[in-house]
Amino acid sequence: MKGEAVKPLKTAFILIVCLAVIGLSCGKNEKKQLEAKKLTVVTTLFPLYDFAKNIGGQYADVSLLLPPGVESHGFEPRPEDIVRINKADAFIYTGKHMEPWAEKILKSIDNRGLIVVDSGTGIKHIEEDGHDHKQGKVEQEMDPHIWLDFGNAQKMVDNMLEGFIKADAANADAYRKNAEQYKTMLSDLDNKFREGLASCSTKYFIHGGHYTFGYMARRYGLNYISAYRGFSPDSEPSAKRLAELVKKMKKHNAEYIFYEELVSPRVADTIAKETGAALLQLHAAHNITKEEWDSGVTFAGLMEQTLSNLKTGMKCK
Ligand SMILES: [Zn+2]
Numbered sequence: 001m002k003g004e005a006v007k008p009l010k011t012a013f014i015l016i017v018c019l020a021v022i023g024l025s026c027g028k029n030e031k032k033q034l035e036a037k038k039l040t041v042v043t044t045l046f047p048l049y050d051f052a053k054n055i056g057g058q059y060a061d062v063s064l065l066l067p068p069g070v071e072s073h074g075f076e077p078r079p080e081d082i083v084r085i086n087k088a089d090a091f092i093y094t095g096k097h098m099e100p101w102a103e104k105i106l107k108s109i110d111n112r113g114l115i116v117v118d119s120g121t122g123i124k125h126i127e128e129d130g131h132d133h134k135q136g137k138v139e140q141e142m143d144p145h146i147w148l149d150f151g152n153a154q155k156m157v158d159n160m161l162e163g164f165i166k167a168d169a170a171n172a173d174a175y176r177k178n179a180e181q182y183k184t185m186l187s188d189l190d191n192k193f194r195e196g197l198a199s200c201s202t203k204y205f206i207h208g209g210h211y212t213f214g215y216m217a218r219r220y221g222l223n224y225i226s227a228y229r230g231f232s233p234d235s236e237p238s239a240k241r242l243a244e245l246v247k248k249m250k251k252h253n254a255e256y257i258f259y260e261e262l263v264s265p266r267v268a269d270t271i272a273k274e275t276g277a278a279l280l281q282l283h284a285a286h287n288i289t290k291e292e293w294d295s296g297v298t299f300a301g302l303m304e305q306t307l308s309n310l311k312t313g314m315k316c317k
Pocket residue numbers: 073145210211212231232233286
């Protein structure tokens with residue numbers, strides 16, 4: 001009797017152990033499958049990384065090509081970056097005006113299934129003025145900082161969403177939902193800027209950096225003056241230009257001079273010393289520092305910080 005009673009117990013125990021083992025291995029397999037199925041997405045600049053990470057959610061493995069702390073306009077991809085793009089399912093860039101190297105690389109890589117997203121598709125770019133287009137001597141330059149207009153940013157999300165769906169139609173509904181949520185956040189951010197910058201003591205903000213905030217200034221009806229005329233921080237402003245800026249600072253009673261991220265604030269510093277103005281950072285989110293990366297900053301967080309500094313600098317209510 002005793003032996004017979006133990007036997008079913010033993011069988012049940014073995015059965016439970018077996019089920020547990022099968023269950024565990026099943027769980028592992030499912031996890032492995034999910035990981036294997038994850039869409040590999042390579043992005044160039046930080047805003048694109050943040051947008052894509054939010055659209056992709058749990059179904060995508062999104063990475064940022066630019067190493068933290070690297071200035072984006074001077075960036076040239078390294079051989080390992082090309083390998084990374086070659087292995088990816090999707091590659092997202094801002095456009096040929098921001099990453100002139102992208103199209104060259106895309107021609108040379110051997111990844112036929114790669115979905116390429118030019119996130120600036122369909123966005124009207126601000127043209128540089130002052131060039132003599134009639135003479136045809138100078139190729140027209142376009143302002144590449146399109147993400148700093150949050151209407152454009154929403155269009156960029158739409159362009160990316162299209163790429164996500166093309167690359168992984170099975171999860172289209174999830175991508176659509178995530179993109180919609182992110183666009184709502186961008187729209188809220190837009191409203192915060194509009195309200196926050198509506199009643200300021202001045203409409204002028206003076207920046208000791210390259211011409212970055214043209215889109216933002218246009219969207220909120222502000223006047224933006226930058227030390228460098230160009231769209232990238234590759235040239236030094238002349239002594240004459242610095243003198244002009246000092247004059248403008250005095251004319252507009254500016255108490256603050258803004259400086260850019262990841263570039264030495266030397267120009268802003270000089271103007272500050274000349275005018276007694278204080279320095280404030282205006283983060284454009286091209287890329288982030290290692291510390292910012294480690295602390296998990298987001299595009300929205302950086303923009304909130306930019307708004308707060310603009311409000312201080314322009315003495316807004
Ligand atoms: Zn820039």
